[in-house]
Amino acid sequence: MIQISKEILIQDRISLKEGHGGLRFLELRWNGAEAHIYLHGAHILHYQPAEQQPVLWHSEASWFETDKPIRGGIPICWPWFGPHPNDSDQPAHGFARLTEWEPISNSVTDEATCVTLQLPASSCPQRISLQLTLELSDKLLVSLTTANNSGSDFNYSEALHSYFFIQNIHAVKVSGLEGQYYIDKLSHDLSPQKQKGPIEFSAETDRIYINTTHSTTIVDEVFKRSIHISKENSLSTVVWNPWIDKSIRMPDFGTSEFLNMLCVETANCGPNAVALASGETHKMNLQISARNH
Numbered sequence: 001m002i003q004i005s006k007e008i009l010i011q012d013r014i015s016l017k018e019g020h021g022g023l024r025f026l027e028l029r030w031n032g033a034e035a036h037i038y039l040h041g042a043h044i045l046h047y048q049p050a051e052q053q054p055v056l057w058h059s060e061a062s063w064f065e066t067d068k069p070i071r072g073g074i075p076i077c078w079p080w081f082g083p084h085p086n087d088s089d090q091p092a093h094g095f096a097r098l099t100e101w102e103p104i105s106n107s108v109t110d111e112a113t114c115v116t117l118q119l120p121a122s123s124c125p126q127r128i129s130l131q132l133t134l135e136l137s138d139k140l141l142v143s144l145t146t147a148n149n150s151g152s153d154f155n156y157s158e159a160l161h162s163y164f165f166i167q168n169i170h171a172v173k174v175s176g177l178e179g180q181y182y183i184d185k186l187s188h189d190l191s192p193q194k195q196k197g198p199i200e201f202s203a204e205t206d207r208i209y210i211n212t213t214h215s216t217t218i219v220d221e222v223f224k225r226s227i228h229i230s231k232e233n234s235l236s237t238v239v240w241n242p243w244i245d246k247s248i249r250m251p252d253f254g255t256s257e258f259l260n261m262l263c264v265e266t267a268n269c270g271p272n273a274v275a276l277a278s279g280e281t282h283k284m285n286l287q288i289s290a291r292n293h
C-alpha cells in the first residue's frame, strides 16, 4: 500500500479519507467547492462546485476493488484506449486506472487547491513517467503528463474518460463539435462522418471526434445547467452513452443509469495517438466548469 507523506495533507483543504470499498481518497476543498480523487487509478470520482449539484456521475453498481476499474468520475485511460492493440489478455483502456497512484506534491493558495499524483515507476514502462495534477478553484483543471526518457519513441493513447451527471439524456445536447469529423465505433463504415448541428441522443452512441481541439458544452435543459469542457494538447473527443442493451450487458452499470450520464472524453486516441520522442514530455489539459441557467 502506498504511504502518504504528511506534507500532502493540509488542514481544511486536503484530507485523506476512506471511501467506497475501503479505498482511500484525497478530498480537496476550495471556497465551498469539493473534489475527491481516489488513489486507485488517480480516479477523480466527485466534483461539486459551490452551491451546485455534482458535475460528475458514478454508477451505483460500480466496483470499488483494487483490481477493477471504477465506473464513473474520470477514469484515466493510458497507455492505450479501448482494447489493447494486439493482446486481448490486457485490460481495456490500459492499466493506469487499475493501479494505486502516489500523491507526490500539493499547492494550496487563495486561488486554488492542487495535488499531483504519480503512477509508480514499477507500474510504468521503463523510464516513462505519468503524472496527474488536479487543481480545484471556481473550475476543475486536470493535467495528464507523460514524460519519455526511455531512449526511443513511446507511442501511446490516452483519455480523461469523464462521466458527466445529467438529468435526462433525451433532453441534453452537446454543442461545439458542429462541422467536426468523427469515427462511429458502432458502424461497419469507419470512414469519418461530418457532425451536423449539436449532438443529440436517441440510441447507443460511441464516437471518436478526431483532429479537433474544440471546446464542448453539455446543455442540460431539465437541470438548467451548462457544463463547459475545454482542453489543450488533445486532438480527440470521445462521446459515449451505452443506452439500454449495452447497459444491461455491463455488470457494473445499472439498467436505467444511462439516462443520467454522458461521457465527453478528452483524449488522444485512434488516428491521434501520441508518438513521443525520447527526452520529450506531453501534457494534456482538461478544464471543466459548470453554470446554472
Ligand code: BG6
Residues within 6 Å of the ligand: 069, 092, 093, 161, 185, 206, 207, 238, 240, 265
Ligand atoms: C468508451 C468507449 O470510451 O468507453 C466505449 O468508446 C466503451 O467503446 C466505454 O464501451 C467503456 O469502457 P469500459 O472499459 O470502461 O467499460
